[in-house]
Amino acid sequence: xxxxRRQTTQIKNxxxxxxxxxxxxxxxxxxxxxxxxxxxxxxxxxxxVAAAKAIRQAGYRKLEVYSxxxxxxxxxxxxxxxxxxxxxxxxxxxxxxxxxxxxxxxxNAIDYPLIISGKPMFSFLPSLPVAFELAILLAAFAVFxxxxxxxxxxxxxxxxxxxxxxxxxxxxRFFIAVEASDDVFDAEQTExxxxxxxxxxxxxxxxxxxxxxxxxxxxxxxxxxxxxxxxIPPVLIAKARSTTSTVPRISFISDMDHQPxxxxxxxxxxxxxxxxxxxxxAGTIALGDLREDSALYRGIRSxxxxxxxxxxxxxxxxxxxxxxxxxxxxxxxxxxxxxxTPNWVTEFPISVDETLIRRGKERYEIFCASCHGIGGDxxxxxxxxxxxxxxxxxxxxxxxxxxxxxxxxxGQLYNTIANGVRKMPGYASQxxxxxxxxxxxYLRALQKTRTATAEDVPSDVLPNMRELN
Amino acid sequence: MSxxxxxxxxxxxxxxxxxxxxxxxNLVYMVSAMICLSLVGSLAVGFGSGDGAxxxxxxxxxxxxxxxxxxxxxxxxxxxxxxxxAGWSVTxxxxxxxLSASVVGPVLLLVPLLVALLSGHSGVYSWNxxxxxxxxxxxxxxxxFLNAPFFAARTFVYASVWIAAGVWLLKTSQGQDRTGDKQxxxxxxxxxxxxxxxxxxxxxxxxxDWLMSLDPHWFSTIYGIYIFSGGMTAALAVLSITAAVxxxxxxxxxxxxxxxxxDITKLLFGFNCFWAYIAFSQYMLIWYANIPEETIWLxxxxxxxxxxxxxxxxxxxxFIPFVALMPRAAKRNSGLVIVVSSWLLLMHWLDLYWxxxxxxNESPVFGVAEILGLMVAVSVTAVAAGWFARGENLIPxxxxxxxxxxxxxxx
Numbered sequence: 001x002x003x004x005r006r007q008t009t010q011i012k013n014x015x016x017x018x019x020x021x022x023x024x025x026x027x028x029x030x031x032x033x034x035x036x037x038x039x040x041x042x043x044x045x046x047x048x049v050a051a052a053k054a055i056r057q058a059g060y061r062k063l064e065v066y067s068x069x070x071x072x073x074x075x076x077x078x079x080x081x082x083x084x085x086x087x088x089x090x091x092x093x094x095x096x097x098x099x100x101x102x103x104x105x106x107x108n109a110i111d112y113p114l115i116i117s118g119k120p121m122f123s124f125l126p127s128l129p130v131a132f133e134l135a136i137l138l139a140a141f142a143v144f145x146x147x148x149x150x151x152x153x154x155x156x157x158x159x160x161x162x163x164x165x166x167x168x169x170x171x172x173r174f175f176i177a178v179e180a181s182d183d184v185f186d187a188e189q190t191e192x193x194x195x196x197x198x199x200x201x202x203x204x205x206x207x208x209x210x211x212x213x214x215x216x217x218x219x220x221x222x223x224x225x226x227x228x229x230x231x232i233p234p235v236l237i238a239k240a241r242s243t244t245s246t247v248p249r250i251s252f253i254s255d256m257d258h259q260p261x262x263x264x265x266x267x268x269x270x271x272x273x274x275x276x277x278x279x280x281x282a283g284t285i286a287l288g289d290l291r292e293d294s295a296l297y298r299g300i301r302s303x304x305x306x307x308x309x310x311x312x313x314x315x316x317x318x319x320x321x322x323x324x325x326x327x328x329x330x331x332x333x334x335x336x337x338x339x340x341t342p343n344w345v346t347e348f349p350i351s352v353d354e355t356l357i358r359r360g361k362e363r364y365e366i367f368c369a370s371c372h373g374i375g376g377d378x379x380x381x382x383x384x385x386x387x388x389x390x391x392x393x394x395x396x397x398x399x400x401x402x403x404x405x406x407x408x409x410x411g412q413l414y415n416t417i418a419n420g421v422r423k424m425p426g427y428a429s430q431x432x433x434x435x436x437x438x439x440x441x442y443l444r445a446l447q448k449t450r451t452a453t454a455e456d457v458p459s460d461v462l463p464n465m466r467e468l469n
Numbered sequence: 470m471s472x473x474x475x476x477x478x479x480x481x482x483x484x485x486x487x488x489x490x491x492x493x494x495n496l497v498y499m500v501s502a503m504i505c506l507s508l509v510g511s512l513a514v515g516f517g518s519g520d521g522a523x524x525x526x527x528x529x530x531x532x533x534x535x536x537x538x539x540x541x542x543x544x545x546x547x548x549x550x551x552x553x554x555a556g557w558s559v560t561x562x563x564x565x566x567x568l569s570a571s572v573v574g575p576v577l578l579l580v581p582l583l584v585a586l587l588s589g590h591s592g593v594y595s596w597n598x599x600x601x602x603x604x605x606x607x608x609x610x611x612x613x614f615l616n617a618p619f620f621a622a623r624t625f626v627y628a629s630v631w632i633a634a635g636v637w638l639l640k641t642s643q644g645q646d647r648t649g650d651k652q653x654x655x656x657x658x659x660x661x662x663x664x665x666x667x668x669x670x671x672x673x674x675x676x677x678d679w680l681m682s683l684d685p686h687w688f689s690t691i692y693g694i695y696i697f698s699g700g701m702t703a704a705l706a707v708l709s710i711t712a713a714v715x716x717x718x719x720x721x722x723x724x725x726x727x728x729x730x731x732d733i734t735k736l737l738f739g740f741n742c743f744w745a746y747i748a749f750s751q752y753m754l755i756w757y758a759n760i761p762e763e764t765i766w767l768x769x770x771x772x773x774x775x776x777x778x779x780x781x782x783x784x785x786x787x788f789i790p791f792v793a794l795m796p797r798a799a800k801r802n803s804g805l806v807i808v809v810s811s812w813l814l815l816m817h818w819l820d821l822y823w824x825x826x827x828x829x830n831e832s833p834v835f836g837v838a839e840i841l842g843l844m845v846a847v848s849v850t851a852v853a854a855g856w857f858a859r860g861e862n863l864i865p866x867x868x869x870x871x872x873x874x875x876x877x878x879x880x
Contacts, residue, residue: 072878073878086796086797117759119757119759125752125753125756126753126756126757128749128753129753
């Protein structure tokens with residue numbers, strides 16, 4: 001049978017075809033040689049759309065359109081099934097959302113609980129930003145992965161590329177490929193139909209006996225080798241984390257790791273006693289540590305002061321006297337008697353004025369009012385909360401207006417602030433010396449508010465007070 | 470898919486059903502005018518009664534801002550379509566332009582409130598009461614800003630910007646219908662940039678002035694964006710309803726298609742998510758910082774019945790519309806779009822109610838005052854819209870990008 005298509009349907013790359021069909025170029029001439037389908041070339045998008053419509057109407061179902069650009073309306077014509085990609089997206093999103101919330105719960109409430117400003121260990125709302133972002137991320141991954149998977153990718157070899165004319169599919173020509181496995185397919189009739197519908201050339205699609213999705217060997221081998229190599233670092237890390245070592249770790253930043261200085265509790269060969277931490281030289285006191293003024297620093301009148309009447313220099317005077325007399329400094333008294341109550345000062349060692357009292361008020365409200373209350377009645381917020389909890393571990397602070405406290409000398413009040421008493425801790429590390437005296441002065445003012453009488457009020461203020469209810 | 474060229478000529482359009490639809494606009498305009506007048510009349514009577522005045526004041530603010538936010542959202546939409554040289558939305562843009570010019574309506578609604586403020590009323594805005602301010606350190610500090618004359622001057626500036634921009638955008642576009650001048654498109658594109666900046670600034674500060682200052686001790690820097698996002702969503706809901714009605718009724722075949730409906734609903738969906746994002750951001754930051762000065766505002770909205778409104782808002786404004794509008798098919802279904810968009814308009818009203826009314830009362834109240842206010846606000850705006858749309862095309866027939874809109878196809 002005469003076939004004109006001999007000129008047009010020659011497969012020019014016969015040498016690249018597999019052994020099975022390498023026999024002759026025009027497979028259509030010999031019906032015994034199988035072909036995998038027909039590839040028709042079209043000049044314009046509207047041509048290919050019209051042809052695709054006609055081919056579908058003729059009953060063909062296994063056809064695909066190849067085009068350099070997306071064609072509006074081609075999906076409706078081909079009635080292509082939409083891949084279930086949106087479902088992949090929603091699954092990714094839901095997984096991301098739940099993982100984010102679970103992560104926040106597990107990490108912050110179970111695995112490593114952190115108390116942050118008394119907020120609940122796990123709260124749904126702040127976990128939402130993390131959950132939201134993770135949802136978006138996993139949805140994006142799902143769509144990306146889904147697109148690749150649902151598109152049948154990666155496809156390193158596409159048999160259509162063995163047809164030279166197909167190269168123009170990414171340039172300026174449009175193609176329809178009809179599979180031979182279609183029910184309605186017939187080599188002659190299909191070709192005739194394709195030509196009738198306006199194709200400018202029809203090629204046969206060769207049968208390729210190699211699976212198109214198979215990666216070439218070198219790729220596979222390289223991938224296997226790289227994967228195995230990539231296992232090495234995690235294995236090394238796992239080993240290091242689960243075993244002990246006698247060798248110190250490798251230091252990359254040696255200047256920082258090995259600083260030429262002596263750290264505490266290490267040996268120092270430069271000194272005879274080998275210590276890095278140097279003890280205080282015998283008989284010395286650091287600058288500022290003398291704290292001779294016992295009244296100011298401890299609220300206690302020292303014996304020396306009692307005797308000589310001078311407030312300052314009690315310790316240094318003692319030492320000086322001892323040295324002048326050629327003897328040892330007076331030894332500490334060791335007595336079996338009951339520890340006597342210290343000689344609390346009864347006068348303020350610093351001058352008390354309104355500034356000091358105001359300072360004391362401010363400091364009181366910062367440090368003391370949380371337990372003792374603004375008014376000193378022992379009804380501060382911490383106390384109220386502790387009593388509410390009823391755990392039996394809290395002792396209500398004494399009211400500062402109680403008689404015993406009113407009768408305490410200022411030195412004793414000072415000592416309580418600095419060193420604490422019973423369950424109250426000392427605040428010496430938080431409140432400097434002058435501020436402690438300021439608080440004591442404010443305490444006295446506070447106590448005065450409950451015990452003052454009309455005589456205590458200045459004469460110009462008293463008449464105004466009487467007029468108020 | 471070639472463009473249906475035959476439908477573009479203005480003679481054809483004049484004969485088309487679009488023009489017939491326009492005839493009905495005049496009727497709507499008349500009816501709205503009547504409703505509006507009667508309602509204003511009844512309100513004037515109601516204003517006389519003592520404490521009811523405070524309630525009517527609140528209802529007025531709420532409903533005026535309901536329609537104002539929609540008109541501003543429409544104005545944003547128009548400016549954005551111009552500045553991005555959008556082609557797909559050309560057939561829907563005229564409606565948005567009419568809506569943005571209708572900002573005259575809400576502005577007129579604000580006038581009685583301004584008069585009340587300037588004459589010393591402090592039932593709604595407590596910062597207008599000098600005695601109340603005098604005892605309060607925070608309010609004393611805000612007094613140079615929150616005082617009636619400066620407030621009125623600022624509102625005058627906002628209103629001028631809004632009316633100037635909205636009317637200019639509409640008139641230029643309508644003028645292009647007659648002349649077919651492409652330069653008009655270029656001019657609107659150029660001017661849209663400063664318009665957007667001015668719009669952003671005025672919307673933000675107007676929302677601070679009129680809505681945020683209802684509770685003068687509280688503040689939130691994201692408030693302007695909150696109001697903008699809600700208004701934009703509501704404006705897009707109106708546009709989606711318009712598109713859905715046009716698609717389902719076949720009034721403008723091939724001019725407004727399912728493709729346009731799909732895209733405008735997509736925008737609506739996106740901006741609704743944006744609203745939820747902003748609303749949640751405001752909530753979470755205030756919650757986490759836990760500063761009593763700020764949390765008190767949220768605390769009001771979490772007790773005495775306001776917590777129910779909050780929940781309805783959370784699910785009704787975000788979660789349900791999110792799920793409802795997510796499928797592709799849903800966005801192309803006119804019936805569903807009309808239902809969800811109407812619901813979203815209701816939710817936007819509820820959002821503003823949730824913002825405004827806790828200041829009025831400890832627990833939610835709803836009654837005649839709120840409904841009347843809504844009817845007044847909507848009818849005043851409808852009258853304004855009818856006024857600006859009368860005798861003109863509802864589709865920009867001479868827009869150079871009309872071809873693009875007509876052949877628009879969503880993948």
